[in-house]
Amino acid sequence: MQTKESLLIKNVTIVPMTKDQEMIEHGYILIKDGLIQEVGSERPAALTADQVIDGTNRVAIPGLINGHTHTPMSLLRGYRDDLPLMDWLQEMWVIEGKMTADDVYWASMLSMIEMIESGTTTFSDMYFGLDEIAQAVDQAGLRALLCEAIMETAGNGEERLQATIAFVEKWKQVGHSRITPLLSPHAPYTCSPNMIEKIVQEAERLDCAIHTHLAETRQEMTIIANEYQESPITLMEKTGLFSRPVIAAHGVYLSDQDIAILQQHQAGLIYNPKSNMKLASGIAPIAHLLEQGVRVGIGTDGSASNNALDMIEEMRFASLLQKVANEDATALSAYQTLALGTSQGARALGIDQITGTIETGKQADITLIDFDQPHLSPKNNIISHIIYSVKSTDITHTIVDGQVLLNNRQLMTIDKEKVIWHINEIKERLLS
Ligand SMILES: [Zn+2]
Structure with missing residues (x-):
């Protein structure tokens, strides 16, 4: 070896x-x-x-740490651009419903080429087809936190929860040094509080962390406020979500109370500047979150909303966007930004004992x-x-x-030409 x-x-x-x-x-x-x-x-x-x-x-x-992504979505790079999040998601879900396990494998391999070539060593992924992604991670040699996004609104919440529990149990038992399994409710607008409570209980039993999307768009804020008279963060606190280690992607819309909850529970908030810009979701208040002592990392989100998995580029966007948003050239300095992409990113994912x-x-x-x-x-x-x-x-x-x-x-670990050949073949079948 x-x-x-x-x-x-x-x-x-x-x-x-x-x-x-x-x-x-x-x-x-x-x-x-x-x-x-x-x-x-x-x-x-x-x-x-x-x-x-x-x-x-x-x-x-x-090594750079990509705190939030959906690796197989590289297959959908450039497929439906220039749409707002909720419309865009509907388009994505149609194609994703047709993807086979093999497609997931090759698409995640494509992403791993891009990540390795741009200096990323760890990524936190949320998708389906976890066994194929885990196989790709094992072969590629990267470090990964893997979870399947449970979307109750798709009508198969219970079945997917059982499948993802089996995945966590299997990979906990394997004890792979580079693969950490997690549980994931996709978002508060795709899972009921009941389902999230169930996921939290299972995470407790399995002793694993939880990765989710939180407070990403104004539309999400309105949906949750209308249905529960809460913010996504206060609603999640009531489900007990923050009793587990949490990786929360986005956090674009946060009240002082929300920020206090994130800080108090030491949740990891993952800032995805380029995806938030492209989907016109808004700007996460990162400079303020850091002042308040919230654990922050940086993610690319999936390649369908970015359209790259390049942490060098992402760190640049991360810093520049905070300067513009705060009208303050000192906001998110170069050193602070590099920390979010490395040491602080590891802390946000709860892996700072081993890497970062x-x-x-x-x-x-x-x-x-x-x-x-x-x-x-x-x-x-x-x-x-x-x-x-x-x-x-x-x-x-x-x-x-x-x-x-x-x-x-x-x-050294992936045959790039072979991967691109498979990707082009899948594109012809799935997207043409
Ligand atoms: Zn995402």
């Missing part, structure tokens, strides 16, 4: 994203058994490893960026460049658990 080999990254600039250190120049990272064993500057001469990567002119950052920083004892989830580029010269400020200037094509290496998934821009 490649992961059991040792790996040394030398002569590299390291941005560890830890509390005590902003940057290590001429640094090295030694990895053994998938774990970061040593991080420092000035590599000891005797130090060697089975595999060595020369990091000259490169910057190492913790480059430090001894963490899993070796690392992304290398080639800084020998005209658009990254001069190197006035490395962290500023990462957020405002780096392109995802500057990513040379993506490493998860010490396994090199992208090596000098070569994919």
Whole structure:
């Protein structure tokens, strides 16, 4: 197994994203058994490893963490653009109803190519066809939190809940080091409070977290207010949702009371700026949430509403949108934004014990960026460049658990041509 080999990254600039250190120049990272064993500057001469990567002119950052996505939706990239969320969802659900397990597998593989090539090492996914997605994750080598969105309004809530419980039980038993199963009510407008209570009870019994969509559009706010005289967040609190670790996507419309609930329960709020912009959903009050101590991460959402799974691009949108929204150029600084894409993103997903920083004892989830580029010269400020200037094509290496998934821009675990061939075949059958 490649992961059991040792790996040394030398002569590299390291941005560890830890509390005590902003940057290590001429640094090295030694990895053994998938774990970061040593991080420092000035590599000891005797130090060697089975595999060595020369990091000259490169910057190492913790692998990027995509907090909210729907990987198989890459199949629907560009299929129905320029529609508001609720109309767009109806269009998506028609095609998704026709997708086979095989289609889900190849579409999630397509997404994993894009994520690996743009430096993402962990993603939190919500879809159906979980066994196929888990198989793709296992082969691709990424780290993933997986759940099936239960939509009671589709008329099969109970059946899907039982299927997703079976999935969680199976993957808990497998104990796969890179796959974490979760439960997921899709949203408060597609699941009744009764169903959500049931999901919370099961999450308690199975000891797993919950991933959901919350407070995404004005229309959702109106639906929930009319039906329950609550906000989505206060309604969810009443169902007991926040008694479990929660990953909540969007949070565009939040009152002070809602924000206090998120903060008090240490829920992870995932900011999806590009999807929120494209669907004209609104702007999440991220700068304010951070001031209030809410745990925030960044997600791309699915490729049908983005239309990419590129965390480099997403972090740039994340920062720029907060500056415009707050009319404040200091809002969401480059460093804060990189933290949301790495260390703070890991915290929002509840996986900060294992990933999100480059430090001894963490899993070796690392992304290398080639800084020998005209658009990254001069190197006035490395962290500023990462957020405002780096392109995802500057990513040379993506490493998860010490396994090199992208090596000098070569994919090591996925046959890209084969995946694209299958995707084109599915497109002809499903979308033409
Ligand atoms: Zn979503």
